[in-house]
Amino acid sequence: xxxxxxxxxxxxxxxxxxxxxxxxxxxxxxxxxxxxxxxxxxxxxxxxxxxxxxxxxxxxxxxxxxxxxxxxxxxxxxxxxxxxxxxxxxxxxxxxxxxxxxxxxxxxxxxxxxxxxxxxxxxxxxxxxxxxxx
Numbered sequence: 001x002x003x004x005x006x007x008x009x010x011x012x013x014x015x016x017x018x019x020x021x022x023x024x025x026x027x028x029x030x031x032x033x034x035x036x037x038x039x040x041x042x043x044x045x046x047x048x049x050x051x052x053x054x055x056x057x058x059x060x061x062x063x064x065x066x067x068x069x070x071x072x073x074x075x076x077x078x079x080x081x082x083x084x085x086x087x088x089x090x091x092x093x094x095x096x097x098x099x100x101x102x103x104x105x106x107x108x109x110x111x112x113x114x115x116x117x118x119x120x121x122x123x124x125x126x127x128x129x130x131x132x133x134x
Contacts, residue, residue, distance in 0.1 A: 002095045002103040004040075004055055010104045011038065014111045015119055024053070026107075028115045035114035037061050038107060041092050044084070059090045061110040089113075 004024060011017050011026040018034065019026055025039035038060045042051035062068045071079045071091050078097040085092070093106065112120055 002098050002100050004095070006100045006103055007038065007058060007095070007107070010100070010107045011111075014108065014115075015123065016115065017111065024055070024058075028111055028119075030114060030116045037110040037114050044082075056095050058093050058095065059085070060093055060106050061113050062089045062091055063109070063113050064089055 008019065012019065014028065016029045017026055017037070018029060023040065025036060027034035027036045038058050041054045041057040041059050043054045045052050062071065068089055068091055072081060078094055079091045081092055108125060
């Protein structure tokens with residue numbers, strides 16, 4: 001079972017990753033711009049009312065639609081989507097349903113999608129994984 005503390009610890013352990021100042025969201029800096037890798041889900045509880053942050057669910061970027069569909073099909077109790085995310089490469093993840101190791105893999109994969117290629121080439125996921133679990 002993972003929580004927001006796990007999300008923050010894992011995300012900020014990745015190179016050039018920053019946390020948003022105004023909300024629970026993380027980005028990797030790419031050419032001076034922040035490219036989102038994950039953020040708290042904003043649920044539409046009531047039609048035509050503002051969305052409400054759900055601290056127990058995060059949206060995590062994925063490589064493409066095929067990866068998104070594979071995750072959604074693999075574990076509906078962990079991963080889901082909503083119409084707002086149709087056509088967008090991200091899945092919604094129930095933090096209580098994933099363990100920190102699985103969450104770390106998802107966040108690292110999101111980082112790999114958004115990080116600058118030069119940074120990705122110097123990144124050693126096995127070294128990172130070792131540091132993350134120590």
